[in-house]
Amino acid sequence: MRFVPFVAICATLTLGVASPALAITNGSADLSDHPEVGALIADKPHPDGTWSYCTGTLISPTVFLTAAHCGERGQKTARVSFAGRYQPGAQVYTGRFIPDARYRDESELHDMAVVTFDAAIPNIKPATLPPAGMLDGLEADNSLKTTRFTPVGYGSLNPRKGAHGSRFHYTDTRNQASISFDTLTRRWLELSPNSKGDGGTCFGDSGGPNFLGGRTSHLLVATTITGNDDACKTTNVDYRLDTPSARRFLGKFVTLP
Secondary structure, three states, X not given: OOOOOOXXXXXXXXXXXXXXXOOOEOOEEOOOOOOOXXXXXXXXXXXXXXXXXXXXXXXXXXXXXXXXHHOOOOOOEEEEEOOOEOOOOOOOEEEEEEEOOOOOOOOOOOOOEEEEXXXXXXXXXXXXXXXXXXXXXXXXXXXXXXXXXXXXXXOOEEEEEEOOEEXXXXXXXXXXXXXXXEEEOOOEEEEEOOOOOOXXXXXXXXXXXXXXXXXXXXXXXXXXXXXXXXXXXXXXXXXXXXXXXXXXXXXXXXXXX
């Protein structure tokens, strides 16, 4: 299930897998920079032989944050791998999949879910969540204009345009990129490549983190939800985690700053 929830582009795509979710473009292998970022793993391989279908982040020893649209209707469990490159036989953790009850399939609002585990994930330090209104404060003092963000995910690499649409390439590998600030709204953080060296997200990165700052940052301020084009080269639309609405859901599972 690799798809974008509110950009109607699936009919134009030529895919080697069942309907794609958002991946890192113009980036590099994450290696060990963000071990708290993991992939949701399917029960069977996609037609191209890969297994991951969405991304997420460990936000407490027993709670993994992702996107609600990454789950099927009525889904109760999910499998997560934190391998930098997933291969069959790698450690997989199974937990309970819990979407925000306010989420509706036809809407991008409240597109959050957690996977909760009965036991702590060993040897991985969870990401840090932002305090309430953090991004508003940064916008007020004009800091956001020059701030870099680091999206991380397991999705498609740079898609290639073909005669019948875009083709996507999946590797089950955790990648990262650096991207610039564009716009802040009440619910959304919009990030856009504005220089030759910028990267971004694409199909397969849905639910994945956008860290405030460079590649060593572990401050998770927004989750990847969608993008504005099927070539994955324009604005990334990310769900803010510092808003009252997001914190209402997160506060059910973790202690918030």
